[in-house]
Amino acid sequence: MLKDVTLGQFLPGDSPVHRLDPRAKILLLIAVIVFIFITGNYASLALVAVFVFAVILSTKISLKMYLKSMKMILFIVLFTGLINLFYGRGEPIFELGFIKITEAGINNAIFVSIRIALLILASSVLTFTTSPTDLTDAIERLLKPLTVFHIKVHEVAMMMTIALRFVPTLLEETDKIMSAQKARGADMDSGNLIKRVKALIPVLIPLFVSAFRRAIDLATAMECRCYRGGNGRTRMKTLHYGKIDLCASIICLLLLTGVILCNIFLPATVR
């Protein structure tokens, strides 16, 4: 049950996307998200969609995994789509009481749904193909300029790494404690809301206790290895911005040109 969470899961592999520099991946993801939102008509939206699907195929990760990550936010996509349906201006083409549906409303609904779906798919590509450590490494590097404002970027990144690293451990632990309490007759699958929340106490207390225990142990272990924050710390694996990253950047630049050209030369469907 708890193991079915795919959002944010890393799936090791050896595709061109896997080999990209994580910093490049983060920046390009942000760029693609911007492209998704500057698309003004169906032609440019299709262009970005084709690009996202091409990238998905090139990761060599089964489409099933992407569908699974979509499933979790399907409700949000449908809900925002539905809301947008009723907020179009212009001549209504369908009217029933206070409900007015206009052509702009339909276009809005389709656009918003596809945009959110593409957004999730594109972000999934990043998390599926980048290990959590690479990801936090990249974030640390990208945020480095903030040290000017006395923000401890290294410490923040380290905390993120540790938090991510402990997610599977704590999930496993939760599973174990739940089994142990069920073996003592705890009933977690029936009763009303209040009863169910109460049934979680025997799971949450041991979980918190063990989380604190693990945190103390980890802090001791880090101190034993002379960890003292980010000052003067060097890296075993340094990130390199290489040829493949340059290629990816050029492809994205071409995509941007395509989107802008479509927006200029074809009539806009949404503003």
Add this chain to the structure above:
Amino acid sequence: MNIIETENLSFVYGLGTPFEKKANDKLNIKIEEGEFVGIIGHTGSGKSTLVQMLNGLIKPTSGTVRLNGEDIWASPQDIRKVRFKVGLVFQYPEYQLFEETVEKDIAFGPGNMGLSEAEIKDRVRSAARFAGLKDELLQKSPFDLSGGEKRRAAIAGVIAMDPDVLILDEPTAGLDPAGRDVLLAQIRQYHKERKNTVLLVSHSMEDIARTADRILVMNKGRAAMFDDTKAVFSRGEELEKMGLRVPQVTKIMSRLQNMGYNLPSGILTVEQAANELQALFDKNNF
């Protein structure tokens, strides 16, 4: 009368995914009422999966588990009743303690059974006694106890449900030698007094040799052997191939036997060995 009986019991992890892994494969096991059964096997041989299927914590992929002749999954909504009858103490059970006092924590199981206050109090007392917890510890917070005491408190929490079958998954792991001996002695005492069925999963051949009537040897999800303790430990070479071994003292004694000394086979404990050697010395006037 067989208290537990399994028929073609199988369990597959991650069914239908690329990570599919058979944990148990067509197990047919019969355990008689009142028996003390030891379960040994290499890490990943399927011991933990098996014991969790026996008390209905995981549902078998195929096959059945019968408790007193009845399929435990016949009515899934009543599976909690099975868990009260087959008490399972997990590995490192001290991490499941959560109540304010030890007494309340031990009472969690009986409380879930819906017993009366007086009955619960009774059960907590006797469970604490069986687990060797002193009375003054009952009002303390479980988080203030020592490691060994926490372990006892957690075991008492399961014993308090008064299960017909008590399953312990590595109860002595991580305890010091003295604590381990005392805990094992207490489990034996409990078995002797209550006369119920006990299943002990352990990596320590010495512990198993000292306590079990019969041993189930698990290997790659299958039951490789299920026989009397002596019979199982006389097959040392086969056990070693499965990444297991016989108790050290058994090995020494069989070496001596092979060297031509007149000693009986199947010696499992140091005490037995000492007696036999003493007898040998006396006879030969060494």
